[in-house]
Amino acid sequence: MYITKRHISRRTVLRGMGAAISLPFLEAMVPAQTPLRKSAAVPKSRLACVEIVHGSAGSTPYGTDANLWMPAKEGSDFEFTPILKPLEPLREYITVLTMMDNAPAEAVTPEEVGADHFRSSAVFLTASHPKRTEGSDVYCGTSIDQLYAQKFGQDTPLPSIQLCIENFDGSGTCAFRYSCVYSDTISWSSPRTPLPMTLDPRLAFEQLFGDGGSAEDRAARRSLNRSILDGVTHVAARLKKNLDARDRVRLDTYLDNVREIERRIEAVETYNKNNPKRELPTAPIGVPDSWEDHTKLMFDLQVLAFASEVTRSSAMKMSKDAVNRVFPESGNSSPFHSASHHAEYVPSILELSKINRYHVAILSYFLNKLKNTPDGDGNLLDHTLVFYGSPMGNSNTHNHKRIPVLIAGHASGQIRGNLHLRFPEGTPQANALLTMMKKLGVDIDHFGDSTGAIEI
Secondary structure, three states: OOOOOOOOOOOOEEEEOOEEEEOOOOHHHOOOOOOHHHOOOOOOOEEEEEEOOOOOHHHOHHHHHOOOOOOOOOEOOOOOOOOOHHHHHHHHHEEEEEEEEOHHHOOOOHHHOOOHHHOHHHHHOOOOOOOOOOOOOOOOOOOHHHHHHHHHOOOOOOOOEEEEOOOOOOOOEEEOOEEOHHHHOOOEEEOOEEOOOEOOHHHHHHHHHOOOOOHHHHHHHHHOOOOOOHHHHHHHHHHHOOOOHHHHHHHHHHHHHHHHHHHHHHHHHHHHHOOOOOOOOOOOOOOOOOHHHHHHHHHHHHHHHHHOOOOOEEEEEOOOOOOOOEOHHHOOOOEHHHHHOOOOOHHHHHHHHHHHHHHHHHHHHHHHHHHOOEEOOEEOOOOEEEEEEOOOOOOOOOOOOOOOEEEEOOOOOOOOOOEEEEEEEEEEOHHHHHHHHHHOOOOOOOOOOOOOOOOO
16 A cells, blocks of 8 residues: 655644634644654653742741751652642652752842842843843843743744733833843843743733734724634634544644633633723733733643644743732732741741742643643653742742752653752752753753753
8 A cells, every 4th residue: 555645744824814823733744654753743842931939938947947848858759848749740740959059149249138039030040140230231141941942942933932920010120220121031032132021811822823913903803702713714624624533633622722711811801891990900901810810821821832832932920029919829818028028937937838839739730731731742741841940049038049949841751750859058050950951952061150960
């Protein structure tokens, strides 16, 4: 029997008016008789970097001794601590890195003392100390998400995406003569080029699935209550005629997920439009008042972006330094920043740990979505490296020691998972960033204040 090698390109896009919908991996994208290891079934890894601010209760002297974040055991037999407990069902994908420091975020001159909230985020993915300036002459370092995007994002529709969950200024001076840009983004394409982060889920959705049409065109489509999928329905129907049953189900599920996120955004916009007493009156109309709803929307958008390879690199700020948002779902009704200044009082440290655990639980939502999304010869979490943590350690003293960081995902077989590594005190976090770049195929020998790669 003659077998043709005709197949669908991995870069196939469903195009319609106001829409450009990239496809998830389909078996029809593998040429007949082509070994999987040489096909689109083994995709390039994705990188997701997620920052939470204000350190961790587990980074305090009490929290370290009580193992609030850091497991007591090293290796693969570690226990999931009170803060990390929501990740236990994902054990095989989790690598916990403890006792690492983020020294470049510390003050280096007397004038910088106390300004940790206003430079920490800039250090998180760059491992570089930001230049203290009020002007446009900002200077820091290139972040790992952008190093990855510069090498592996040039053949995707978007080299990278940057998302955030709090209103950011992006201009002016915040405090201690630091430009606000240092606390407004974690993503730097060069030492002089900070990248803005997208707050509005609608804008992020249009970036991923719009075709670059004007804002007026997009507004007109929404005013007619038309889905972004309406323009591609006939194209999708033609494509499905040439797919087997499994691919049809996968395509339908993917398009249903796109539409479901679009519906959620529409519901938020409708509610906010008709509710003059919004909790966040200055936020764009597509931003939910609920932090959890907003964060889950942004995580879901990243899952769709990774599934369709619209991009392979994302960076997301889950909060902003010195923010006083309350997270009632955590069981702690104190404002976040206030709770982080616990005066080393044990009951207050334990209250902060509730907020930390809640944030980790929301991270587990993202990881489970990745795990439950098929991708090539596995799932998205198999083919993704997620880096999560905070550039601060004990926020009560504004230090950057024993910072809370972890890695999730197998990065296409490069990271084993199910591992706790405890490092000698003073080990730079940059060693982890350097190692992640090497595991992802970015060949660098040094990064920030790194002293060498680590074994993960």
